[in-house]
Amino acid sequence: MTGAPMPSRGNLVAECVRVMHLRIASGEWPKLLPGERRLAETLQVGRDTIRLALQQLERDGVLAAADAGARRRVIDAGGETVREKTAALRIGLLAHRRLEQLPQPMLLEIDQVREALSSKGGSLEVFAPGWYEQKNPAKRLEDFVEEQRCSAWMLLRSTAAVQGWFMKGRIPALIRGYPHPGIGLPHLDVDWQATAHHAAGHLWRMGHRRVVVLSPADALMGVEAAVRGVMELGEPGFEATVLVENGSPGGVGRVLARALNFKSPPTAIIATRPRQAATALTWLASQGLQVPRHLSLITLGWEPSLDHLVPEITGYRVDPEAVAKLVVRRLERIAAGDPNPGGNAWITPETVKGASVGKV
Incomplete structure (x- = not known):
């Protein structure tokens, strides 16, 4: 799965415009944008949303006018505004599965984290590399983290090898789950x-x-x-x-x-x-x-x-929105250089009384 910025929900057109700005400024699309179908698949939105975003980018002077059957041409990366946003908080989420394969509560939480970061000019970038659960991922991790240059990392369902590599290298990271024995990285999970x-x-x-x-x-x-x-x-x-x-x-x-x-x-x-x-x-x-x-x-x-x-x-x-707020607060402190962001590492879930337990 691509690790580039993704739009959060809410005003999807405005979000797509923002994310396209970020990707153009980062050099991912230096001259030509992908076709509409490809953009819709990449940004996980409908083609109607893509068309409206492209029209706005054209009005902003970022893209040239559309030519029939041709891909959109980039004529301006957007100036200082885009460069400032690309320097904002950039969080990388390393996961064991592609986004669409994750459990629904985690998808809701990720969506809330992405929206919170977006409101502050930052971005959440999701990666699901095939080597994530390998026994010895150190070399791949080294190259990958060097290439992506994220402000901090969120580790989802991470192995002892992955957690140990981030701890040894003092790479800013939050374990969203349980730490393995001997791991001193900050973590957050249900108790x-x-x-x-x-x-x-x-x-x-x-x-x-x-x-x-x-x-x-x-x-x-x-x-x-x-x-x-x-x-x-x-x-x-x-x-x-x-x-x-x-x-x-x-x-x-x-x-x-x-x-x-x-x-x-x-x-x-x-x-x-x-x-x-x-x-x-x-x-x-x-x-x-x-x-x-x-x-x-x-x-x-x-x-x-x-x-x-x-x-x-x-x-x-647990409430995904409440957990997302805890995640973002910790990631902000970790990205700022605080290896111990504080707060309770354990989430206490709400009890659902239900009707499926009866007396013997």
């Missing part, structure tokens, strides 16, 4: 351990003694913390079994079928991912089992689609 502990305690108070924790196959630091939180409940008679699913609806169904065949089947399910909660609810219904009549269900993660399920899922959610 999954405390959240899972709270969920297990709630189930205990409702009379549940045998629960299943659904875990994705990926060894994520946050999931490991959540499992610890459940296992550390320490109440007498409480038993938790971790079942690893392969990320597919069928995989969730298979581990649930196995759990229901235990000698002492569980009475409750803890989902560490919102997709697991949605699949569990519908799979149980397909087996003639009702939530919470036959099994209770609670989720540690949330996404807007869960708001439309019946019964309403009990769980925990």
Whole structure:
């Protein structure tokens, strides 16, 4: 995915004009702009928006008048205004997946971060390099960071190798997630351990003694913390079994079928991912089992689609807009040279009471 500036939502035409100014001034489009279709794909907006932005750039004297069938020609990079904006805060987001493949809550958060930076004349640039999760990415990181010249970096779902490289090189960075052992970079994430502990305690108070924790196959630091939180409940008679699913609806169904065949089947399910909660609810219904009549269900993660399920899922959610504000404040301080931006590194989610947890 390209790492150039992208438009935020709101007034998309004005944002596209601003971003095109930035890209022209940076030398990405020194003489000719890409065609309309290509621009629409690159900036992730509709072609009507692109046409209006091009008309505005023509009125501003940045582009020459359109010639039938020809690409737009650059005649002026925009003067001092553009050069000042290109020197503003430029944040690079390194992610393990392309933007369109990220979970919906993270997309909402990224959109809010991008909008906040844009309002200050800055930009958020998203990168998803194929080598990001390699065991030894040091050389590629060195060349990449040198080439991109961002004010600070936001590391999403980053490996120990990536985090260690940024820490060793003292590159300004914020881990949006859990730090690996021995990593001293500033970070921000949900306190999954405390959240899972709270969920297990709630189930205990409702009379549940045998629960299943659904875990994705990926060894994520946050999931490991959540499992610890459940296992550390320490109440007498409480038993938790971790079942690893392969990320597919069928995989969730298979581990649930196995759990229901235990000698002492569980009475409750803890989902560490919102997709697991949605699949569990519908799979149980397909087996003639009702939530919470036959099994209770609670989720540690949330996404807007869960708001439309019946019964309403009990769980925990965070406000992407509130988290984005925390992210931007920390990135501003990190970019200004402060390696310890302060503030609580842990996000406390809001409890969704729901109706999917009942008494045994």
